[in-house]
Structure formats: structure tokens, C-alpha cells
Amino acid sequence: MAIITQRVKGTEDILPKDSYKWQFIEEILRKEAKYYGFKEIRTPVFEHTELFCRSVGDTTDVVQKEMYTFVTKGDVSITLRPEGTAGAARALLENALHNDGLPVKVDYITSCYRYEKAEKGRLREFHQFGMEVYGAALPVADAELICCVDSIFKRLGIKNIKLELNSIGCPTCRAKYQEALREYFGAYKSQLCGTCLSRLQKNPMRLLDCKSEVCSKIAEKAPTVLEYLCEECKEHFDSVKSMLDSAGIEYNVNPNIVRGLDYYTKTVFEFVSTDLDSKVTVCGGGRYDGLIEELGGPHLPSLGYAIGLERLLMIMEAQGIEIPKPSSCDIYIVGLGDKAQLKAFELVKSVRAASLTAESDIVGRGLKAQMKYANKIGAKYTMVIGDDEISNNKAKLRNMLSGEEKEISINDNFLEEFDNIYINEYIDVLV
RNA sequence: GUGGAUAUAGCUUAGUUGGUUAAAGCGCCAGUUUGUGGCACUGGAGACCGUCGGUUCGAAUCCGACUUUCCACCCCA
Numbered sequence: 001m002a003i004i005t006q007r008v009k010g011t012e013d014i015l016p017k018d019s020y021k022w023q024f025i026e027e028i029l030r031k032e033a034k035y036y037g038f039k040e041i042r043t044p045v046f047e048h049t050e051l052f053c054r055s056v057g058d059t060t061d062v063v064q065k066e067m068y069t070f071v072t073k074g075d076v077s078i079t080l081r082p083e084g085t086a087g088a089a090r091a092l093l094e095n096a097l098h099n100d101g102l103p104v105k106v107d108y109i110t111s112c113y114r115y116e117k118a119e120k121g122r123l124r125e126f127h128q129f130g131m132e133v134y135g136a137a138l139p140v141a142d143a144e145l146i147c148c149v150d151s152i153f154k155r156l157g158i159k160n161i162k163l164e165l166n167s168i169g170c171p172t173c174r175a176k177y178q179e180a181l182r183e184y185f186g187a188y189k190s191q192l193c194g195t196c197l198s199r200l201q202k203n204p205m206r207l208l209d210c211k212s213e214v215c216s217k218i219a220e221k222a223p224t225v226l227e228y229l230c231e232e233c234k235e236h237f238d239s240v241k242s243m244l245d246s247a248g249i250e251y252n253v254n255p256n257i258v259r260g261l262d263y264y265t266k267t268v269f270e271f272v273s274t275d276l277d278s279k280v281t282v283c284g285g286g287r288y289d290g291l292i293e294e295l296g297g298p299h300l301p302s303l304g305y306a307i308g309l310e311r312l313l314m315i316m317e318a319q320g321i322e323i324p325k326p327s328s329c330d331i332y333i334v335g336l337g338d339k340a341q342l343k344a345f346e347l348v349k350s351v352r353a354a355s356l357t358a359e360s361d362i363v364g365r366g367l368k369a370q371m372k373y374a375n376k377i378g379a380k381y382t383m384v385i386g387d388d389e390i391s392n393n394k395a396k397l398r399n400m401l402s403g404e405e406k407e408i409s410i411n412d413n414f415l416e417e418f419d420n421i422y423i424n425e426y427i428d429v430l431v
Numbered sequence: 432g433u434g435g436a437u438a439u440a441g442c443u444u445a446g447u448u449g450g451u452u453a454a455a456g457c458g459c460c461a462g463u464u465u466g467u468g469g470c471a472c473u474g475g476a477g478a479c480c481g482u483c484g485g486u487u488c489g490a491a492u493c494c495g496a497c498u499u500u501c502c503a504c505c506c507c508a
């Protein structure tokens with residue numbers, strides 16, 4: 001395949017035959033955000049590289065090896081966003097949105113870019129839906145956000161999805177915990193794998209995540225974050241849990257959920273699909289009370305999450321969830337002969353002006369071929385116009401489902417008559 | 432980044448121990464009483480067999496490199 005007709009590794013085309021699926025889920029996501037009082041924010045695809053280093057964290061995999069970074073002609077280092085939180089936070093500060101009153105609640109659907117080894121459900125260009133809340137310190141904010149995700153999955157009809165919940169504490173209690181981990185794992189230094197050894201000092205919480213048999217066995221008995229939470233963090237976490245309980249949302253407290261982005265504090269969570277073949281994290285998020293300050297803003301306790309849209313669609317497909325196909329054509333009009341073709345052109349235009357979908361021939365097909373085409377695109381009605389129809393101002397409107405034909409005017413009354421027939425025959429479908 | 436698999440029309444695949452014009456189904460286009468769709472039948476277009484190089488008289492088939500996609504690890508959405 002020539003390079004000019006080959007898409008770049010890790011990218012995907014969303015084709016006409018599939019785009020309705022994206023539109024469907026995007027509408028549900030946006031609506032749900034709206035019910036919770038969120039408003040959409042749109043930020044640039046690229047930002048100053050420093051923004052991601054500062055917010056996502058210098059030591060994270062995302063920053064260290066996965067960013068699409070380049071230098072502009074003006075000698076400025078730019079990075080394609082690897083996630084949505086940083087850009088939204090930057091926009092909040094730059095436009096001082098927090099001065100309009102708290103909380104600030106925004107949602108977005110964006111493309112994100114990470115230079116990773118591509119495979120199914122892991123693309124280099126992928127799409128996220130995210131929601132961010134700024135200036136809300138109470139645990140009810142956490143609970144509400146999680147409720148919103150839960151509700152989204154319910155509306156989409158997704159089953160077998162589990163909420164994994166944890167608290168990684170605030171900087172104060174986390175420091176104590178990390179010290180405890182260093183002490184614990186330090187006793188096993190000779191047995192730990194290389195990666196774990198190198199992480200022991202920098203980020204000991206990572207060791208809990210190691211898949212190596214030896215390390216994971218050692219990690220089993222490691223102290224958990226929860227034992228080290230300070231009073232405030234513990235209260236916060238208990239409060240979130242009890243609110244989730246009363247909301248009837250099931251969760252699994254999993255002390256091993258360690259998010260890979262540095263900005264998280266206190267509550268962190270993931271929604272994981274538990275369908276047999278492989279478990280997939282479809283949503284991840286949590287609280288990031290220190291981020292806004294870290295970026296030079298005021299103390300603004302905040303939280304957010306993101307859903308991976310490709311993964312969402314993947315899970316829906318695996319679960320056989322059917323996404324309704326939108327109807328593609330209300331009426332197809334055939335014009336035979338120059339005069340009739342012009343008439344078809346005009347009628348089709350008027351139908352469109354009335355907010356219905358209409359098509360007529362633009363490729364020069366014969367009558368029969370046009371009928372086949374009309375059938376293929378799922379036209380609800382067809383109508384054939386020739387010289388006779390023009391002189392009588394009448395034509396036959398065919399219902400393609402039933403095959404029945406009705407006489408209809410093709411003068412100024414056309415739209416009204418068509419509308420009447422349409423509503424009559426498709427009323428059940430429309431309701 | 433490490434290890435493993437994969438690659439043939441738009442799609443799903445066949446292609447026997449290397450041997451002429453690479454096959455089928457679906458899809459696409461056209462036709463079957465030329466003013467009427469779905470079904471059926473007939474025909475047609477469409478593939479430098481992932482790319483480059485090597486072995487050979489001869490390569491889709493054997494070898495190598497690269498690329499792609501997929502799987503595991505890693506990480507994450």
C-alpha cells in the first residue's frame with residue numbers, strides 16, 4: 001500500500017457506516033452532562049509542553065515516553081494533548097472562569113494523542129469524553145460525579161461493568177504511606193524485579209501494580225493506603241462510600257488502584273468492563289485538589305474523569321448492544337427527461353427546506369437503477385415524474401415498505417399533501 | 432520498549448509439493464418486455480498477492496529486512 005493512501009499507525013477512520021454510532025453515544029454523553037449542570041468546553045488540540053509536564057507529572061509514563069511533542073518554527077515546544085484535564089484546567093485559569101462563581105462544571109469530547117504501541121482499544125489518536133468540576137471540596141461532589149458515570153453506562157445499556165474505588169490520600173498522608181511502603185518493600189530488595197527496584201524510591205505505590213509473580217506476591221501483604229489515611233481523608237472517603245451506598249451504586253474498594261497521572265489526590269476510581277476475554281478500563285478519574293494551585297492558580301479543590309470512546313464502543317459491540325440506525329431518506333424522486341429532472345431537482349429542494357431528507361439522481365442512472373438505489377438507501381417513499389406527470393401536475397407516491405401508491409400533486413400543494421401522507425403512514429414509527 | 436502471530440479484489444476467505452491470463456462468496460456496476468425497488472438469473476469492472484530485496488529458468492507460495500494489524504507484558508482511556 002502506498003504511503004499516501006495508508007493511515008498513520010494507531011489512527012482510525014470513522015466511516016459513514018459507523019458514524020451514527022458515535023453520534024448516538026455523543027448525544028447521550030452530552031445530555032447526561034447537561035442534566036448534571038455541566039457546560040461544554042472546547043480547548044486546543046495542542047498546548048505548551050510544560051503544561052502537561054507540570055500537571056500530568058514529569059515522572060509519569062505518559063509524559064516520559066508517550067507524548068507527541070514538537071518544536072514550532074517560533075522555537076516553542078508544543079504537545080498534542082495526551083488527555084483532557086490539563087487543557088481544561090489551563091483554560092479555567094487563563095479565562096478566570098472560577099471568578100464567575102463556583103463550582104465550575106465543564107464537559108468535553110476530544111481527541112487525545114499518545115505514542116503507544118497500538119493495538120485493539122489502544123490507539124495513538126483516541127477520543128475521550130470528560131467532565132471536570134472545579135471548586136468543590138465536599139465528598140458529595142465525588143459521589144455525584146460517580147453517579148453521573150454510572151447513569152451514563154445505564155443509559156447506554158452497558159452491563160458487566162464494575163466500579164473500582166480507592167483513596168490515595170492527600171500529600172501529607174501519602175508521604176507517610178510511601179515511607180511505609182519503602183520500608184516494607186525494602187526488606188525484599190533482593191527479590192524485587194528491576195522495574196520495581198528502580199521505582200522503590202521515586203514512586204513506591206507503583207510496586208503494588210507489578211504483574212511479576214514474585215513482586216505481586218510480596219505486594220499482597222504490603223500495607224494499604226487506606227491504613228495510612230489522615231483523619232480528613234478518611235472521613236472524606238467514608239462519606240463518599242456511604243453516599244454511593246445510599247445511591248445504590250455498587251463498588252469494590254481496591255487499594256491497588258494507583259492512577260498513573262500525578263495530579264490525583266483522595267478519591268480515585270475506575271470503571272472496568274468485566275466481560276470475560278480481557279478486562280478493559282473504560283473510565284478513569286478522581287479528585288485532584290492540588291492541580292489548580294500547581295498550575296499557579298488559587299486553591300481550588302477539583303475532580304474529574306474521562307471515558308475512552310473507542311473502548312466504550314468496543315464494549316457495546318461485544319455486548320451486542322444495538323444502536324438505532326437513523327433513517328436515511330424520506331423520499332427519493334425520479335425525473336425522466338430534462339423537464340422532469342428539473343422538477344425533481346426543485347421538489348427535492350423544497351422537501352429539504354421542510355427539514356426532511358430527500359434525494360434524486362446526480363449520477364445519470366436509468367429509472368430501474370434509480371429505484372434500486374432508492375431501495376438500497378432505505379427511502380421511505382419514491383416518486384417518478386415524467387412528461388405526463390408534469391402536464392397533469394400529479395404523480396404517484398409509492399410507499400416503499402408496503403408498495404402502495406397514492407396520487408399526489410406536484411404543484412404548490414405537494415409538500416402539504418406529502419406531509420399528510422407521511423405522518424399518517426409513519427405515525428407509529430415517529431411516536 | 433520486549434516477546435509472539437498476521438498480511439491475497441471494497442469486505443470475508445481459497446490458492447494443493449514453487450509452474451501460463453490468481454479463485455469464490457458478499458458488495459459494486461449493467462442487463463434479463465426499453466415508466467418502477469426488494470427475489471432470481473446473466474454478464475462486467477475491480478488484486479502490481481503489505482513493501483523492498485534475495486534464492487530460482489520460474490515466487491502469492493521459499494529466505495531476509497521493513498511496515499501493518501492483532502495477542503501477551505508494560506501502561507492507560
